[in-house]
Each structure stands twice: as C-alpha cells, then as structure tokens.
Amino acid sequence: MTRAVALGTFDLLHPGHVHYLREAAEWGEELHVVVADGERVSHKDPVLPDDQRVRMVEALDPVTAAHPGDPDDISAPIRRIDPDVLVLGGDQHHDEEEVAAMLTDWGVECEVRRASLAEGEGEQLYSSSAIAERILDEREEKRAVSP
Template sequence: MNKLVRVLATGTFDILHPGHISFLEQAKALGDELYVIIGRDANISNKPKPIIPEDQRLLMIQSLKPVDHAILGSLTDYFEPLQIIQPDIVVLGFNQQIDAVKLKKDLNDHGFFPKIVRLSEADTGSVDDMYSSRKIIAEVLKKRCLKD
C-alpha cells in the first residue's frame, strides 16, 4: 500500500478571500491529504490581530473542499501539531513572511524533514480580484466608510 502524501499549509485566514482558496487548492494539488493549521489569536504577532475569532476561522477553513483536516495551532509549541500530522510537504504562500531556509532548519532540528514548497504569485488572479485582506479592507473603507 502506498503512503499518502501529507501536505501542510498554515495561515491566519482572517477575512477569507479568493487568494486563500487559490493557496489551499494549489497546496492540495501537491499531495493526497491537506492539513491546515490556523494561527491562534494569541500567537499572531507579525501583523494586526485577526478580526474573525480563531474558532470561526477554523470552521471556515474546515468547510472548504480542498481541506481534509484543519486544526488550531498550539498556544505553546509551534511544532506540537506536526508530531501528529507528520507532513511530507510544507507549503508557503508567495506572500507569507516566513524564511523558508530557517523554517527547513527549525523543522529538521525538531526531527521533521518535509519538502518546503513556496508557491509563486503567478496564480493569484488579476489585479481586479480580491486576493488580499488588505485590498479588501481598503476597498470596504473606500466604498462604505469614506464616502463624502
């Protein structure tokens, strides 16, 4: 029996948009099972805190067709969920602020040896598409809040 290829994607997934869907579809295409770890509200420090609470972000991601398994990340140990998942591939979005070389070293130091794949921006859609939370927020402000 062939071993299933487990793909891991991570993210905040606040204000779910087409860019997230594209990211998860591309990640799923790399293997057999897609696992997604959703960043915990308390652990997000590289950008503004999410608008959507973590339990609701988890429900949204769990409901998406490409996603086989979705969980909240650990509050104390980034690597804890990986002990259960044992990913073969870790997928990074083109704009995720993660150093792939450092991530590979950190994973190896913790006994994990997945392939790291950084997706390109090529499949993110046209400039008119809403493929960015920042773009969506700016558009909402422009159209709904900043009218004369």
C-alpha cells in the same frame, strides 16, 4: 499516504487563500491546514475568532482537515500532523531554508515548498488587508455622501 500541510491566519477568506490551498493540495493526497492562534499572530489582529477561522478553512474543498494553532507551541500541530511537505503561501514572509531548519530541529522530516502568488485581474482582491481597506474606504465614501 502523502500529507501536505499549509499554514496561515486565514482571516477574511478570499480567492488568494483558495488559490494557495488548491495549490498546496496538489503536493499531497491529504491537505492539513494549521490555522494560526490569534494570540500568536504578530502582523495583524484577526477579525474572526480562532474557532470560526478553523471552521471556514475546514469547509473548503481542497482541505482534508483544519487544525487550530497551539497557543504555547507553534511546532505542536506540525509535529502531530507529521507532513511529507510543508507548503508556504506565495506572500508569506518565511524563508524556505529557515523553515526547513526549524522543521529539522522539531524532528519533522519534510520538504518545504512555496505556492505561487495568485494573479489578480482588475478589481480582484487577494489579500485580507486589501479587502479590509476597501471596505473602510467604501464606508467612508458613503458617510461623506450621506447627510
């Protein structure tokens, strides 16, 4: 059985996440998703708690199982899953060769692939940051209009 693994923060789920996970699922018969531990996320502070983000991801059709990230050892869930392929998101900043070297250091033998970026059309938003920014902008506009 071919196991694919995807990873990310998955805060404020949006169509870009669904695109990523659907594409990642094409690389294996099972798709396991590691949801980053909120304390280890360096690029933003997740809005939703870890357990809620895991449950949301697990509810998505392409996902076989969602796993919480380990607060002390980022390699632990990957080593437990022992994937055949690790699929990076199209917008994730990780370098494929560096990830492959890290996996080798952890004793995990698998391919590293990169999903394509979701193509936005018109008003579609494919990033948590863009969604949050739009919410804040709309709230600000409403406050400016309301007495």
